[in-house]
Each structure stands twice: as C-alpha cells, then as structure tokens.
Amino acid sequence: MNASVRMAKSRLSEFLDRAAAGEEIVITSDGRPKARIVALDAAPVPYRAKRQLLKSAKGKAGTRAETRSETIVRQDRDGRD
Numbered sequence: 001m002n003a004s005v006r007m008a009k010s011r012l013s014e015f016l017d018r019a020a021a022g023e024e025i026v027i028t029s030d031g032r033p034k035a036r037i038v039a040l041d042a043a044p045v046p047y048r049a050k051r052q053l054l055k056s057a058k059g060k061a062g063t064r065a066e067t068r069s070e071t072i073v074r075q076d077r078d079g080r081d
Helices: 005-010 012-020 051-056 068-079
Strands: 002-004 025-029 032-037
Touching: 002 005, 005 012, 005 025, 012 025, 012 032
Parallel strands: 002 025
Antiparallel strands: 025 032
16 A cells, blocks of 8 residues: 555554554655555564572572572672672
8 A cells, every 4th residue: 555644644553553464555755655664573572581490490509499690699799809
C-alpha cells in the first residue's frame, strides 16, 4: 500500500496495526517513496537465570553451597586488602 505523508500522519495507528499483520506500507512525499513501514521480526527472549539454580550451584567454598558470583565477589573483595 502507498500512502502520502499527510495520510500517514492522520492514520499512523492503523498503519502500524496493518504492518504488524504483515502488510508493507510505503510513505510517499511528492509522489516519491520516502519510507517503508514493515513488521519487526520477533525479538528474542532474554535469558534469565533462575534463583533456585544459582543457589544450588557449588562454589569453591567446599561443602557450603554458594553461587559462583558470590565466590567471585568475595575473592575480589579479599584481594583489595
């Protein structure tokens, strides 16, 4: 679909919905194509660590269950003395 800048300004929400549905909208100015509205690819889901998994990870402290981050922070803090 082609649309003028004036039409795009007044119907932007509609054009965004149509683009999300898969339609390509070309914005024209003075009869020349200037921009294109298309749907974005699905964003990847960010990795999130599970607290239970971190608590169950063994650190270098031996029998006490520590997360690796706690061990790293402790080593860094102890190294500053």
